[in-house]
Amino acid sequence: DTAVSQTPKYLVTQMGNDKSIKCEQNLGHDTMYWYKQDSKKFLKIMFSYNNKELIINETVPNRFSPKSPDKAHLNLHINSLELGDSAVYFCASSYYTGTSGTTDTQYFGPGTRLTVL
Protein backbone atom coordinates (compact mmCIF):
# COMPACT_ATOMS: atom_id res chain seq x y z
CA ASP A 1 0.00 0.00 0.00
CA THR A 2 1.35 3.39 -0.97
CA ALA A 3 1.61 5.67 2.05
CA VAL A 4 2.07 8.99 0.22
CA SER A 5 1.05 9.06 -3.42
CA GLN A 6 1.32 11.75 -6.06
CA THR A 7 -0.15 12.17 -9.51
CA PRO A 8 1.05 12.54 -12.13
CA LYS A 9 4.56 11.12 -11.91
CA TYR A 10 5.65 13.04 -14.99
CA LEU A 11 4.25 16.29 -16.30
CA VAL A 12 5.48 17.96 -19.49
CA THR A 13 3.86 21.22 -20.45
CA GLN A 14 4.35 24.49 -22.30
CA MET A 15 5.35 27.76 -20.72
CA GLY A 16 2.34 29.81 -19.67
CA ASN A 17 0.07 26.85 -18.99
CA ASP A 18 -1.65 26.11 -15.68
CA LYS A 19 -1.21 22.68 -14.12
CA SER A 20 -2.01 20.82 -10.90
CA ILE A 21 -0.27 18.07 -8.97
CA LYS A 22 -2.24 15.96 -6.51
CA CYS A 23 -1.08 14.34 -3.30
CA GLU A 24 -2.79 11.90 -0.96
CA GLN A 25 -1.58 10.18 2.21
CA ASN A 26 -3.14 7.23 4.00
CA LEU A 27 -0.95 7.40 7.10
CA GLY A 28 -3.48 9.28 9.20
CA HIS A 29 -1.10 12.25 9.43
CA ASP A 30 -2.48 15.71 10.05
CA THR A 31 0.25 17.71 8.32
CA MET A 32 1.30 17.73 4.70
CA TYR A 33 4.09 19.48 2.80
CA TRP A 34 5.26 20.40 -0.65
CA TYR A 35 8.96 20.46 -1.48
CA LYS A 36 10.78 21.43 -4.64
CA GLN A 37 13.95 19.56 -5.62
CA ASP A 38 16.17 21.27 -8.16
CA SER A 39 18.60 19.74 -10.63
CA LYS A 40 21.31 19.70 -7.96
CA LYS A 41 19.09 17.60 -5.70
CA PHE A 42 18.59 20.39 -3.19
CA LEU A 43 15.28 19.99 -1.35
CA LYS A 44 13.45 23.14 -0.33
CA ILE A 45 10.19 23.43 1.58
CA MET A 46 7.45 25.37 -0.16
CA PHE A 47 4.28 24.93 1.88
CA SER A 48 2.86 23.06 4.80
CA TYR A 49 -0.72 22.49 5.88
CA ASN A 50 -1.94 21.26 9.23
CA ASN A 51 -5.56 20.11 9.35
CA LYS A 52 -6.26 22.09 6.18
CA GLU A 53 -4.66 25.26 7.55
CA LEU A 54 -1.55 26.80 6.06
CA ILE A 55 1.30 26.82 8.61
CA ILE A 56 4.36 27.23 6.41
CA ASN A 57 4.54 29.45 3.38
CA GLU A 58 8.08 29.98 2.22
CA THR A 59 9.06 32.58 -0.32
CA VAL A 60 7.28 31.07 -3.26
CA PRO A 61 5.79 32.99 -6.22
CA ASN A 62 2.07 33.48 -5.82
CA ARG A 63 1.62 31.53 -9.06
CA PHE A 64 1.87 28.51 -6.75
CA SER A 65 -1.28 27.87 -4.76
CA PRO A 66 -1.71 24.88 -2.47
CA LYS A 67 -5.15 23.56 -1.67
CA SER A 68 -6.06 21.11 1.05
CA PRO A 69 -9.63 19.78 0.73
CA ASP A 70 -9.08 17.55 3.78
CA LYS A 71 -6.15 16.50 5.90
CA ALA A 72 -5.38 13.50 3.69
CA HIS A 73 -4.97 15.58 0.53
CA LEU A 74 -2.77 18.49 -0.47
CA ASN A 75 -2.80 19.62 -4.07
CA LEU A 76 -0.49 22.10 -5.74
CA HIS A 77 -1.75 24.34 -8.51
CA ILE A 78 0.70 26.31 -10.61
CA ASN A 79 -0.39 29.18 -12.85
CA SER A 80 1.49 30.62 -15.80
CA LEU A 81 4.26 28.05 -15.72
CA GLU A 82 7.80 29.27 -16.34
CA LEU A 83 10.95 27.48 -17.45
CA GLY A 84 12.40 27.85 -13.94
CA ASP A 85 9.54 25.84 -12.49
CA SER A 86 11.03 22.70 -14.00
CA ALA A 87 11.97 20.49 -11.07
CA VAL A 88 10.83 17.47 -9.12
CA TYR A 89 8.07 18.26 -6.64
CA PHE A 90 7.66 16.09 -3.57
CA CYS A 91 4.73 15.83 -1.26
CA ALA A 92 5.32 14.68 2.31
CA SER A 93 3.27 14.13 5.45
CA SER A 94 3.82 13.85 9.19
CA TYR A 95 2.20 14.28 12.56
CA TYR A 96 2.19 17.84 13.81
CA THR A 97 3.54 18.26 17.31
CA GLY A 98 2.83 21.95 17.58
CA THR A 99 4.55 24.57 19.63
CA SER A 100 5.01 22.31 22.61
CA GLY A 101 6.76 19.60 20.67
CA THR A 102 9.32 19.19 17.98
CA THR A 103 9.34 18.37 14.33
CA ASP A 104 8.30 14.82 13.53
CA THR A 105 9.40 12.40 10.85
CA GLN A 106 8.16 13.30 7.39
CA TYR A 107 7.31 10.62 4.85
CA PHE A 108 7.73 11.48 1.20
CA GLY A 109 5.84 10.62 -1.93
CA PRO A 110 7.54 9.37 -5.12
CA GLY A 111 7.73 12.82 -6.67
CA THR A 112 6.36 14.55 -9.78
CA ARG A 113 8.88 15.52 -12.40
CA LEU A 114 7.66 18.74 -14.00
CA THR A 115 9.24 19.83 -17.27
CA VAL A 116 8.30 23.20 -18.70
CA LEU A 117 9.16 23.68 -22.38
Next chain:
Amino acid sequence: GESVGLHLPTLSVQEGDNSIINCAYSNSASDYFIWYKQESGKGPQFIIDIRSNMDKRQGQRVTVLLNKTVKHLSLQIAATQPGDSAVYFCAEGGAADYKLSFGAGTTVTVRA
Protein backbone atom coordinates in the same frame (compact mmCIF):
# COMPACT_ATOMS: atom_id res chain seq x y z
CA GLY B 1 17.23 30.67 7.35
CA GLU B 2 19.72 28.21 8.74
CA SER B 3 20.90 25.43 6.49
CA VAL B 4 22.35 22.02 6.89
CA GLY B 5 25.29 21.04 4.82
CA LEU B 6 27.20 17.90 4.06
CA HIS B 7 30.94 17.78 3.96
CA LEU B 8 31.34 15.81 0.75
CA PRO B 9 29.08 15.73 -2.29
CA THR B 10 30.22 12.24 -3.31
CA LEU B 11 31.50 9.11 -1.60
CA SER B 12 32.76 5.96 -3.29
CA VAL B 13 32.83 2.84 -1.12
CA GLN B 14 33.96 -0.73 -1.71
CA GLU B 15 31.21 -3.28 -1.19
CA GLY B 16 31.48 -4.75 2.29
CA ASP B 17 33.30 -1.75 3.76
CA ASN B 18 31.75 0.61 6.26
CA SER B 19 30.58 4.04 5.06
CA ILE B 20 30.59 7.27 7.00
CA ILE B 21 28.60 10.24 5.75
CA ASN B 22 29.07 13.53 7.53
CA CYS B 23 26.85 16.52 8.01
CA ALA B 24 27.41 19.88 9.68
CA TYR B 25 24.48 21.90 10.92
CA SER B 26 24.47 25.53 11.94
CA ASN B 27 21.28 26.04 13.97
CA SER B 28 22.05 25.38 17.61
CA ALA B 29 18.30 25.48 18.34
CA SER B 30 17.69 22.38 16.23
CA ASP B 31 16.70 19.42 18.35
CA TYR B 32 15.69 16.81 15.81
CA PHE B 33 17.83 15.32 13.07
CA ILE B 34 16.97 12.84 10.35
CA TRP B 35 18.82 10.94 7.68
CA TYR B 36 17.05 10.21 4.43
CA LYS B 37 18.07 8.01 1.50
CA GLN B 38 16.96 8.89 -2.01
CA GLU B 39 17.35 6.35 -4.78
CA SER B 40 17.21 7.40 -8.40
CA GLY B 41 13.68 8.30 -9.47
CA LYS B 42 12.22 7.92 -5.98
CA GLY B 43 11.32 10.11 -3.06
CA PRO B 44 13.47 10.47 0.06
CA GLN B 45 13.09 7.48 2.35
CA PHE B 46 13.46 7.74 6.12
CA ILE B 47 16.50 5.87 7.47
CA ILE B 48 16.99 6.93 11.06
CA ASP B 49 16.47 9.90 13.33
CA ILE B 50 17.88 11.23 16.56
CA ARG B 51 16.80 13.86 19.04
CA SER B 52 19.15 16.26 20.73
CA ASN B 53 18.96 14.52 24.10
CA MET B 54 20.87 11.59 22.58
CA ASP B 55 24.32 11.31 21.02
CA LYS B 56 24.00 7.92 19.35
CA ARG B 57 21.25 5.80 17.92
CA GLN B 58 21.48 2.49 16.13
CA GLY B 59 19.28 0.88 13.56
CA GLN B 60 19.69 -2.06 11.26
CA ARG B 61 23.22 -1.66 9.81
CA VAL B 62 23.05 2.09 10.42
CA THR B 63 24.20 4.29 13.28
CA VAL B 64 23.66 8.00 13.67
CA LEU B 65 26.02 10.03 15.83
CA LEU B 66 25.25 13.51 17.06
CA ASN B 67 27.88 15.86 18.43
CA LYS B 68 26.11 18.99 19.61
CA THR B 69 29.34 20.64 20.74
CA VAL B 70 30.61 20.96 17.20
CA LYS B 71 27.19 20.70 15.55
CA HIS B 72 28.05 17.60 13.63
CA LEU B 73 25.95 14.66 12.55
CA SER B 74 27.12 11.47 10.90
CA LEU B 75 25.58 8.36 9.43
CA GLN B 76 27.52 5.13 9.53
CA ILE B 77 26.49 2.25 7.29
CA ALA B 78 27.97 -1.12 8.16
CA ALA B 79 28.96 -3.61 5.46
CA THR B 80 27.86 -1.38 2.59
CA GLN B 81 25.88 -3.15 -0.09
CA PRO B 82 25.12 -2.24 -3.73
CA GLY B 83 21.57 -1.37 -2.67
CA ASP B 84 23.00 1.38 -0.47
CA SER B 85 23.96 3.38 -3.55
CA ALA B 86 21.85 6.53 -3.35
CA VAL B 87 21.88 10.18 -2.35
CA TYR B 88 21.85 10.66 1.42
CA PHE B 89 20.42 13.77 3.04
CA CYS B 90 20.61 14.99 6.57
CA ALA B 91 17.85 17.28 7.78
CA GLU B 92 17.29 19.26 10.95
CA GLY B 93 14.23 20.58 12.70
CA GLY B 94 13.40 22.38 15.92
CA ALA B 95 10.63 23.07 18.36
CA ALA B 96 10.19 26.63 17.17
CA ASP B 97 10.16 25.70 13.53
CA TYR B 98 7.96 22.94 12.20
CA LYS B 99 9.83 22.48 8.98
CA LEU B 100 12.85 20.41 8.13
CA SER B 101 15.89 22.04 6.58
CA PHE B 102 17.80 19.76 4.24
CA GLY B 103 21.44 19.71 3.27
CA ALA B 104 22.65 19.34 -0.30
CA GLY B 105 23.10 15.56 -0.17
CA THR B 106 25.96 13.09 -0.53
CA THR B 107 25.92 10.68 -3.44
CA VAL B 108 27.16 7.28 -2.32
CA THR B 109 28.38 4.85 -4.95
CA VAL B 110 29.16 1.28 -3.95
CA ARG B 111 31.90 -0.45 -5.96
CA ALA B 112 31.59 -4.18 -6.51
